[in-house]
Amino acid sequence: MEIYHVIELINVVKKFNEKPVLKGVTFIVTKNSITGFIGPNGAGKTTTIKILSGLLRKDGGIVRVLGEDPWDNPRVKERVSVIFTKLPYPPNDSVEEYLNDLNSIYHGDLKSLIKEFNLTEHLKKKISQLSSGQAQKIQLIAALIKNPELIIADEPTANLDPKARIEFYDLVKKLNKEYDVTFFISSHILSELEKVITHVVFINDGIVTAQGEINEVESVFNSEEIILLVKDKEKALEVLKKYNPVSEGAYIKIKGKLREIVDILDDNGIEILNVRKTSLDDVFRKLSGENNE
Numbered sequence: 001m002e003i004y005h006v007i008e009l010i011n012v013v014k015k016f017n018e019k020p021v022l023k024g025v026t027f028i029v030t031k032n033s034i035t036g037f038i039g040p041n042g043a044g045k046t047t048t049i050k051i052l053s054g055l056l057r058k059d060g061g062i063v064r065v066l067g068e069d070p071w072d073n074p075r076v077k078e079r080v081s082v083i084f085t086k087l088p089y090p091p092n093d094s095v096e097e098y099l100n101d102l103n104s105i106y107h108g109d110l111k112s113l114i115k116e117f118n119l120t121e122h123l124k125k126k127i128s129q130l131s132s133g134q135a136q137k138i139q140l141i142a143a144l145i146k147n148p149e150l151i152i153a154d155e156p157t158a159n160l161d162p163k164a165r166i167e168f169y170d171l172v173k174k175l176n177k178e179y180d181v182t183f184f185i186s187s188h189i190l191s192e193l194e195k196v197i198t199h200v201v202f203i204n205d206g207i208v209t210a211q212g213e214i215n216e217v218e219s220v221f222n223s224e225e226i227i228l229l230v231k232d233k234e235k236a237l238e239v240l241k242k243y244n245p246v247s248e249g250a251y252i253k254i255k256g257k258l259r260e261i262v263d264i265l266d267d268n269g270i271e272i273l274n275v276r277k278t279s280l281d282d283v284f285r286k287l288s289g290e291n292n293e
């Protein structure tokens with residue numbers, strides 16, 4: 001399969017009232033990836049997404065979405081669906097009316113979508129009667145009517161409870177796999193995204209601080225320790241010698257694969273009282289300049 005960049009930004013600048021909000025944003029999104037766009041409040045995620053969606057004009061740099069500048073470009077809009085936290089459609093419409101309206105524009109295969117995603121039971125419901133999770137799933141499925149190559153989602157799970165988030169991301173995975181849709185999803189919640197994304201772009205204060213495949217980015221930070229509290233610290237230090245463990249007060253700091261380390265301790269009958277592994281959240285904090293111990 002041909003691999004190219006579905007999104008490409010080079011040194012993109014955006015100012016509001018002379019104040020730079022994007023200060024030279026550069027990143028790529030690979031075809032067929034599920035890319036997380038991660039950053040704290042005010043980092044510039046929504047601004048970037050509006051530029052990518054052709055809703056906002058950049059002040060400088062290069063933006064390519066499916067190879068073209070998205071600003072004022074109906075060809076790009078045809079091939080990209082954008083979804084937001086809040087549902088943009090009229091709350092008094094039924095699901096059926098909403099989907100039919102969309103379908104009258106794009107002439108997708110609505111019948112198959114309704115069948116495949118079991119929407120029949122929801123069709124007569126008003127949008128306002130749906131739970132946030134149902135509404136967000138319908139928004140995602142509705143995005144497919146266009147048969148898009150790319151779905152851009154700005155904080156799509158911000159209103160959802162953890163269960164609905166998981167369901168939403170399961171659907172994202174399915175669409176990515178079965179419909180070959182590339183996803184670009186912004187969030188400041190990492191715990192759920194971590195399970196679904198293949199790639200990640202970190203943004204902080206209008207600058208991209210890291211990007212790449214999720215494994216690569218994680219491994220860059222694998223120099224960060226697993227922190228262990230065990231019953232027999234001296235014995236643990238001994239059996240974990242090949243990992244060069246460091247004793248720090250009651251704790252052991254160690255670099256390596258958590259599973260392996262836990263297995264070794266287990267095999268040696270050493271009880272683990274507490275263990276903490278660096279997660280993407282820690283990576284994020286580090287990249288955002290937060291919590292710089």
Ligand SMILES: Nc1ncnc2c1ncn2[C@@H]1O[C@H](COP(=O)(O)OP(=O)(O)OP(=O)(O)O)[C@@H](O)[C@H]1O
Binds near residue numbers: 042
């Ligand atoms: N239309 C506007 N006029 C002036 N300033 C704006 C405008 N839109 C955004 N900003 C400012 O730009 C900065 C980045 O905002 P943006 O919404 O892109 O951040 P974000 O990463 O999406 O944040 P959040 O996670 O809170 O949604 C913020 O400081 C915001 O106040």
